[in-house]
Amino acid sequence: MISFPKIPADQLVRRLEHPGRQIRMVLDTDTFNEIDDQFAIAYALKSAENMTVEALYAAPFYNELSTGPADGMEKSYQEILKIRRILNREDIPVYRGSTAYLPAADRPVESEAARDLVKRAMASDPSDPLYVVAIGAITNVASALLMEPRIIERIVLVWLGGNALHWADTKEFNLMQDLHASRLVFDCGVPLVLVPCLGVATHLQTSLSELRDYVKGKSEIGDYLYETYENCAKDHFGYSRVIWDISVIAWLNNPEWCWSSLAHSPHISEDLRWSTDPYRHLIRSVNFIRRDEVFRDLFRKIAD
Template sequence: MEHDITKQKDGELTESKGLNPRLIDNAKLIKRLEKPKGRIDVVIDTDTFNEIDDQFALSYLIKSEDKLNLKAIYAAPFHNDKSTGPADGMEKSYGEIIKILTLLEREDLKEYVYRGSKTYLPSETQPVISEAANDLVKRAMSYTEEKPLYVVAIGAITNIASAILINPAILDRIVLVWLGGHSYEWPNNREFNLYQDVAGARIIFSCGVPLIQLPCMGVVSAFATTGPELEYHLRGKNKLCDYLIDVTTAEAAMYQGGLAWSRAIWDVTAVAWLLDGDFEYDKLVHSPIPEYDDRYAFDENRHFIKYVYHINRDNLFADLFQKLSR
């Protein structure tokens, strides 16, 4: 196993071939995993062209500026039938971010969009250098444990894991909210964001970063909508809403088909964890270990993370529709 873990009286010493041994103070970590109060600074890491839920999540974050002060947007790599490889996926995501900002008429944010990794981590010790990883390292160093930078990640975790490997000092200055992996009860852990870069996932689950995990199947999969619901609440409200309906309907026709369909808008839930409202329920769990064979390993001696186990679907969609249609 890549990570050797030694229990300590007041915490946990995590040793990785890519990171120096680090004492994890569980009491301090639990404090840092509390929901933030007041307005906070946020960056988002997104494979925006991959599906249609990233567009909703990015728009929702920008429309929640009374609580979330967006500082930067990072384009994440992805590889599926919409890209020829992770580099192409990242570049297409960069273009989609710019398109969403245009629809939102937020030209002021375009200078804070950064290209991310062109490949996934080659190992658990080697970062992938990119504009996004370098910006996160530089930006995070101006924050503190008491006033951290919140990182919302809704794609492969390559950019964030790379930043941690480049400068582990940012672990004391960020809080990471990641939509990745499936629920612990799901029969396998072959989830798109995670299996693209298992090395990156193993880093963030083992390094002691304050981590909030939103599992996909079995938890966030409940956050689904339908064509008639989107048409009723969003059609004709603005250019962005019409675009979101059109791309969601087109993707549903391609992948779901049939007379009746529903579509999970997964990534919105990662943004929602940071907001004030009755949107989600979470609990403290010992950090699992994502293995390379699409399963989790568990060890109750490991440090804590926050695990979201339920989405209050109706409350969250009500807030999302209200904000997008403004």
């Protein structure tokens, strides 16, 4: 049985506050899964005033775009390399992540990404924690926590996962892919800032016409993002799409755009619902996102 250090309640609450300064971060992303991860990587790398991206990790995914978690991870790895090249940021290291989901609640999946996360976290001073920003299945992060539980005292996890805490269910792609990993990050006591999908990140919708006006022709990455959006649907008449993954970067850039509050860490029930317990440790949950401010910031940075 894995034993995790317990962060005192007052320290945990302070750790869950917005940092209010430039932070060090790693970004864990299933980049080939949808078109929104590409936007999030660009947004993070273009937000140097608030964050320094130290490494990028390829997360596994399994849907119609992959033959399994390993294939999804490898396709994400290759897509990260492409985005990194377009942004001329080949100085940032990229690591392959897990090739499978956790086989059991206490069994990690070793990978370059998990090992690098452990190394970076353990080298961090607890007073200056490493921000671990995750926008896919949480396998790499959970594996690192199982490999070295002490990193819990040296990181803050910011994760796009699950649905709003008031939602009828939490049947969401990132959370459902690896339930062992998802349950671990809610149960272990790691400082967690949760950005839910349905009910919260769903505010972040944009359209092809908006991207044509404010992204296309503004930069090489702008043209690439426009092209990926254009190719995501056959008919763009009256169509908009959620760019989910920029939400976590938006919270780091400005908490006034992403209203949040403290909540007791929920359980994930067997039927994929949130189960609340007032005696559990606290997390921070984003409740609402001011869509216009986030996209204005993103579009300006893409054009820069």
